[in-house]
Amino acid sequence: MPEIVTLTMNPALDIATSADTVVPTDKVRCAPPRYDPGGGGINVARVVRVLGGDAFAIFPAGGPAGGTLENLLDRDGVPHSRIPIDGPTRENFTVDERRSSLQYRFVLPGPALTQAECEACLARLAEVAEGTRFIVASGSLPPGVPVGFFQTVADLAKERGIPFVLDTSGDALRAMRSGVYLLKPSIRELREWVGRELREEAQQVEAARELIGRGISQIVVVSLGAKGALLVTAERYESLPPIAVPVRSTVGAGDSMVGAITVGLVKGLDLRHAVRLGMAAGAATLMSPGTELCHRADVERLYAACIAPEAEAAR
Ligand SMILES: Nc1ncnc2c1ncn2[C@@H]1O[C@H](COP(=O)(O)OP(=O)(O)OP(=O)(O)O)[C@@H](O)[C@H]1O
């Protein structure tokens, strides 16, 4: 049985390319595209695999892009189970503009799912997750999926005693009531959830503690983009400084972080070291162009560099 099972309700076929300049009306001549399987939980599974962990991705998919998505997961060696759906899986398009180094990201809505398709996803999850170490759900909910869907997943995980890791936003996050082991909101998502600005660190910790105090999650890791991350539990919190790297593309930083935190926990790291590994993976992903994720050697090098001074100081 897999150690980590991921669920992606709104997967995508990611197409990434570059162009000299993006302009209206005229044809924008693009470089040869790179195709990647995309969507939160699928990215998490890809990163787990890159880091030598054992992940299994579950997702609903249909249409030609759905078939391509499966082929790409086979290419990348990610074991998976596709729940067939009627609607066509979406394609997302990322263009790096070479002249300005700006990135343009076109994100399409996913196809609507039927109730039977949603139930088939849950049934497959219940089957595959039997005996697994972690269930990870990441990404948005496409039309047709009830807003409380991730709460149903949390309940399913809880009944089986499996820790549930969640990374989602908006209404899907707002509908959560209980049962998350580790939640990874970005500061933007936390701000939306709490409805306050959260300029100061103390306010950010307080907002994270609201999620914990209401029993929604045991652990909250707030990712702060270029400012690093905050690790918050009921008893303590820690502000973790960013790992500086040359930024090529920010696509997938959060998913890489979630994947690496989960791998770290499976491999027996304590929570703060697992979050450090997550930050190393988030930073390593920034070094790759377009929708490409991290490379293991970069993650290991960045992780070693960021924990070395701490180990030195502890001596
Ligand atoms: N510019 C950056 N410099 C250094 N580290 C970064 C940078 N951007 C992201 N990271 C690392 O990756 C982690 C995740 O990034 P981020 O906070 O942007 O989350 P995200 O989930 O990708 O954001 P969102 O979902 O809001 O788009 C950060 O906590 C940090 O460790």
Ligand SMILES: [Mg+2]
């Ligand atoms: Mg995110």
